[in-house]
Amino acid sequence: MVTRFVNWWAEWVVERRMLVIAVSLVLTVLVVLPMKNLYFDNSNEMWFLEGDPALTNYDQLQSHFGDSEYFLIGIEARPGETVFTKDYIEAVYQITDFLENHDFLANLDFDERTRANNQAKFVQSADADLGAQFGGEEPAKKRSHPVRAVTKVQSLTTYQMTKSNGDNLDVVDLFPEDPSDFTGSPEELKKAEELMKGETLVHDQLISSDFRHAMISARATYLKGTIDHHVQLVRQTKAFIEEKGFEKQGFKFHFTGNPDISENFFSSSMADQGLTLPLMFLLIVVVLISSFRTVAGLTMPLLVIVGSVITTMGMIGAMGWAMNMLNVTLPIILMAVGIGDSVHILIEFYHNRARGLDSKEASKEAVKHLFVPCFNTSLTTGLGFLSIAVSKLQPLREFGIVAAFGVLVAFVISVGLLPAMMSFTKSKETKAQQLAEGGLVARWTSGITDFDFKHSKLIALSGLVIVLLSLYFASSVRVNANFIDYFKKDAPMRTDLDYFNETYKGGFYLEFIVDSGKEQGLLDPQFMKRVLELQNWLETTEGAGKTNSFLNMLMKFNQAMHGDDPAWNILPDSQELAAQYLLLYSNGDPTEDLTDQKTFDEREMRISLRLVNRPTNEMKAYVSHIQEVVNTDFKDLNVTITGLPVLYNNMDSYILNGIVRSFLLALISILICFVVLLRSLKYGLLAIIPSLFPIVLAGGIMGLMGLYLNFASMIIASVTFGIAVDDTIHIMSRYIKVRATGATRKQAVHAAVTETGKAITFTTLILFFGFSILMLSTFIPNVHLGFFAAVILMVALIASLTLLPAVIFLQKDKAEL
Known part of the structure; x- marks a missing residue:
């Protein structure tokens, strides 16, 4: 049965070789069309299947408290200076204004915006002029829209203090809101420095304790299923900083946060492709030339691998799947794997020519002899790829399926199009013998x-x-899924993260959602006391920085209402007093409305714990320890642990x-x-x-x-x-x-x-x-x-x-x- 089919196939593809070649050309054109849908995505959710508990908790954090991903810019003062200099503050003003008011163009799917309706308020329609300015109209399904990629910016120039004014709380700016009102006089700068000494809440968070470093924290818009706006946010911000020449003034800049990671993954992936693909193609050309030393021996295997790569990329586009840091390696892998069958068949073809067969008969015999072994090798290779599809990580599933498909395509081309083309070659028998046996x-x-x-x-x-x-x-081998460690140690992103680890105890946050169980339950004194105990304990754990929650603000309000006496940096002793402080604060028209720290009904709150970067096996043990302590020592609290870690x-x-x-x-x-x-x-x-x-x-x-x-x-x-x-x-x-x-x-x-x-x-x-x-x-x-x-x-x-x-x-x- 199998032999009969193989014999029929060999006869058919060679005798109808023009039809085979024509059909192959038409199919190639058809598979190229979906490639226009290819796009790059390295968002966090793409690695998880829908309904994954960890992703569900992370989505809950986003929906209850808004965006939770930050683009952090650390600025180091000039040697021998603090951040309180005229040039430094003016640089902070300009970067802050750029982040607050600049629209970052991104390729955003309209349907995705509709589905992520909690983010729709940050998306504005693009006018024709803006579309033309950035390169014209995109395809209908993927239009370019200006996206407000930043929803809030915290910096020295936006920082506000709370001061008591009789029975009221006044919200006072550290620096003037309008940059034109900033004089940069020594008196103004000295006053701001003295005021900041008392703002211990933000020491080693917004500003280092020695006042040599300060941070700009841009809260980045979360849009599910795309990183385009993050990539543009980082690129355009860095371009702005370079354009203004701030580094030439002696300031050192450091970047981290999820948007920066996304941009680095995207840029590095594109750079890798630009280097490795041409090298791989050149390598195959060299090997084929040295192996066969004929035009046919060079061009025909190349057609096989190019056809398999194009078809596979077309499949990714047709399925609507994204390119990512994993499947960008597919062309390289398919070029290496897909050439095997064609080399075996070509060598067998030259063996047959050396025996005296003409090109058509040699092609037929090569297919008859190697169809089953090549099918078997393609089957086992495909099974190897397909076995990856059992993973719970979505990109790995897609990679396994697509790679197996690519191997199958390479096999079909090798036993179909390749023999049809071989039958046209005119190599001499002596040359064929030399190629086959020499x-x-x-x-x-x-x-x-x-x-x-x-x-x-x-x-x-x-x-x-x-x-x-x-x-x-x-x-002794262990697992590490920390994306930061996927970059080489001398990569700028790694060195910048080391800076944030040393200066601010990390650039990432472990998040806690605490549910009081009822509306306004957050203001219950006993509840607040227990949560504060949890925060204080978290700060004592290894590698932890400061925690931040709305309780820190309440304590700050309480201190302000008692003459800024540090002894009163404690929680209000009644629910009514806590509610009154929040009301007084909101009446002060602050820029910080606390909606990213507590829900509107004051039932749930968020604790953010800054952490240093570490391998996932260490992070896993750390989080497991915290979960164990929460389950035992704080079992009266309803706590959900989430965040990127x-x-x-x-x-x-x-x-x-x-x-x-x-x-x-x-x-x-x-x-x-x-x-x-x-x-x-x-x-x-x-x-x-x-x-x-x-x-x-x-x-x-x-x-x-x-x-x-x-x-x-x-x-x-x-x-x-x-x-x-x-x-x-x-x-x-x-x-x-x-x-x-x-x-x-x-x-x-x-x-x-x-x-x-x-x-x-x-x-x-x-x-x-x-x-x-x-x-x-x-x-x-x-x-x-x-x-x-x-x-x-x-x-x-x-x-x-x-x-x-x-x-x-x-x-x-x-x-x-």
């Missing part, structure tokens, strides 16, 4: 079986020792569980394929050995180097396992076929390695150098993916050519192998 690689593979036979025991024993050592070191922690668990589940699924499914394809459990288990061996070795290297597991690690094991078995399939298929003719084990191994060795070596070299290119990436996970994938695939080749034959040779004579 070269250093062919000579090396033809002689390696003698080495395997003589040293089979040593090879097998060495493999066992390496496996045991690797398992020992692999046991909690999202990262959940990703940590998903990655660890996903690695185990996806690899087990890949292992079981591929083993079943082996047993079915090779029609023997023994053959199936034997074929697994050279593919498992390098993955165990990679785990040992990772442990020995002290590296963390991340989302790329989850891909490495499953994907490389699916790819690594390709070598084994080709060798075992030939081995079984030759063994069935009555040949001895050594003869069968020699024939299998000699006939397939050149092809699997060339494809492995392409994979090795292809994945190695990812080591040039900005992202550490992609660097690890490139390094370990390259190592695994090269070791898999060596294991297939040495360890596999050695194990076969060590079998007893009566064994059915």
